[in-house]
Amino acid sequence: MDVKKIYMDADALLEGHFKLSSGNHSQFYLQSAKVLEDPKTAKLLADALAKQIKESGLEVDTVCAPALGGLIAGFALATALDVRSIFAERVDAEMTIRRGFEIKKGEKVLMCEDIITTGGSAMEAAKVVKELGGEIVGVAALANRGFCKREHSDIETKPNCKLPQDIPFFALADFTFEMYAPDACPLCKDGSEAIKPGSRGN
Numbered sequence: 001m002d003v004k005k006i007y008m009d010a011d012a013l014l015e016g017h018f019k020l021s022s023g024n025h026s027q028f029y030l031q032s033a034k035v036l037e038d039p040k041t042a043k044l045l046a047d048a049l050a051k052q053i054k055e056s057g058l059e060v061d062t063v064c065a066p067a068l069g070g071l072i073a074g075f076a077l078a079t080a081l082d083v084r085s086i087f088a089e090r091v092d093a094e095m096t097i098r099r100g101f102e103i104k105k106g107e108k109v110l111m112c113e114d115i116i117t118t119g120g121s122a123m124e125a126a127k128v129v130k131e132l133g134g135e136i137v138g139v140a141a142l143a144n145r146g147f148c149k150r151e152h153s154d155i156e157t158k159p160n161c162k163l164p165q166d167i168p169f170f171a172l173a174d175f176t177f178e179m180y181a182p183d184a185c186p187l188c189k190d191g192s193e194a195i196k197p198g199s200r201g202n
């Protein structure tokens, strides 16, 4: 499956000068919502990801996604795996699980994001799941930004990866473009201004 082509065909691989949620700058931005606006494409991607997970033999009771970014991917993946779908959300910057969602002691939870960059949000949500008694059995994403090692890829874990090394990370592709600290950004040096994706119609 050519995930990069799917993102490009959906105009979801943006080129410009972007300020990422981490504060870093990048020439590219992946707008997964644009890919997932077509439910057929969402299903296609989730089915491929579910196939990889099933083939690994991993047992999953529930998929948990951090809102908002992971919501659609998480729901589509849970549908493909035929398991429960829940989400975590930020309230005053603090990740929480609300909406009456319950987690049984020892429940096997797979965290799901649209894209894993360093895995920070996924691990914040995972912490809450664990506090409620769940067991984090793995992490899944449509695509990997190349900082964490996923199954079936040669990319090595970088120091800023926040995913634990003792559980598997499944993704369909690696998108390994550069990120820059604002004071070291070549695009800023060229005089352009970084924009927050979503702020100007993108």
Ligand code: ZN
Pocket (backbone or CB within 6 Å): 017, 025, 026, 182, 185, 186, 187, 188, 189, 193, 194
């Ligand atoms: Zn910049």
